[in-house]
Amino acid sequence: MLDLSFYKGKRVFLTGHTGFKGAWLSRILVNAGAVITGYSLEPPTNPNLFELADLEGKMTSVIGDVRDFSSLKAAFDNAQPEIVFHLAAQPIVLTSYEQPHFTYETNVMGTVNILECVRLCNSVKSVLNVTTDKVYENNESGRPIKENEPLDGYDPYSNSKSCSELVTHSYKRSFFDKGGVAVSTARAGNVIGGGDFADNRIIPDCVRAAIASDVITVRNPNSVRPYQHVLDPLYAYLMIAAAQYENPALADYYNVGPNECDCLTTGELATLFCNHWGNGQSFEVLSKDGPHEANFLKLDCDKLKSVFGWQPRWSAPEAVKKTVEWTKVYASGGDVPAKLDEQINEFFYKG
Numbered sequence: 001m002l003d004l005s006f007y008k009g010k011r012v013f014l015t016g017h018t019g020f021k022g023a024w025l026s027r028i029l030v031n032a033g034a035v036i037t038g039y040s041l042e043p044p045t046n047p048n049l050f051e052l053a054d055l056e057g058k059m060t061s062v063i064g065d066v067r068d069f070s071s072l073k074a075a076f077d078n079a080q081p082e083i084v085f086h087l088a089a090q091p092i093v094l095t096s097y098e099q100p101h102f103t104y105e106t107n108v109m110g111t112v113n114i115l116e117c118v119r120l121c122n123s124v125k126s127v128l129n130v131t132t133d134k135v136y137e138n139n140e141s142g143r144p145i146k147e148n149e150p151l152d153g154y155d156p157y158s159n160s161k162s163c164s165e166l167v168t169h170s171y172k173r174s175f176f177d178k179g180g181v182a183v184s185t186a187r188a189g190n191v192i193g194g195g196d197f198a199d200n201r202i203i204p205d206c207v208r209a210a211i212a213s214d215v216i217t218v219r220n221p222n223s224v225r226p227y228q229h230v231l232d233p234l235y236a237y238l239m240i241a242a243a244q245y246e247n248p249a250l251a252d253y254y255n256v257g258p259n260e261c262d263c264l265t266t267g268e269l270a271t272l273f274c275n276h277w278g279n280g281q282s283f284e285v286l287s288k289d290g291p292h293e294a295n296f297l298k299l300d301c302d303k304l305k306s307v308f309g310w311q312p313r314w315s316a317p318e319a320v321k322k323t324v325e326w327t328k329v330y331a332s333g334g335d336v337p338a339k340l341d342e343q344i345n346e347f348f349y350k351g
Contacts, residue, residue, distance in 0.1 A: 194326025
């Protein structure tokens, strides 16, 4: 399992640090004493968690585009990292239908560019490319998907992340397997938590409606997804990167998701949110035709559990509860960095 003291003094390069997951991960690494360089576009939302998390001045933050190889390489070479987390992406399914070219450029060539930086640098020992549970050719069979099943995401976002996986596999075989660089990918499920302000995601939609005292609208109430609190996959990412740093034989491709009982429908998740929020909060189903989105998706995470002894820590109801608690601190003008640290410490040190 993971001892965060491993990261004290380690040089870490993190793409996508201004995003939702990236800001949480940055706060964890700052608290652990890592020497962090983040590389990302400007925060994608207003408000945004990166600013709320009080990270300015506590890490090197480079604003840049992963599609710009020269800019990325300059930041990378300056950082001389030992560990690389690649989180930068265009992460929204509906946006990928609207901007497929941008989505493929960012998610595929962004991966090529970061792996080129690794290939041309002698300091790196551990790399983790974070993709998604949507990389698979999902026939919605009703059973959890294993890592050895075919990759072929349907929509431009999912497919571009499938391509990112294949790029990583090729670089790993061609350049890294015998070069002392351990490279893994992590295919994570749907994450929730305080500070996600993205469009077209169920929990941010719930948060916006609840703060405004509006009824929540839900597009696909019967869609099943593997929901988990953002700290669960971040724990797994940190664990994988640290373990393969010490033992490169552990580098592989891992599903990261909740237990099967926490794979919920969107309607069930919205109901949990309303119950925890209180104040008579409710939701309604919005009847609206839209682009294809999978109706059923579950991950088989036995590989991660057997290799590392990993288990998800917070159930879906607990994850929603923690999200509501964080959001009420934010909405009331409370101490957001303190709440972040409270939840991080509770998760990592109290289980």
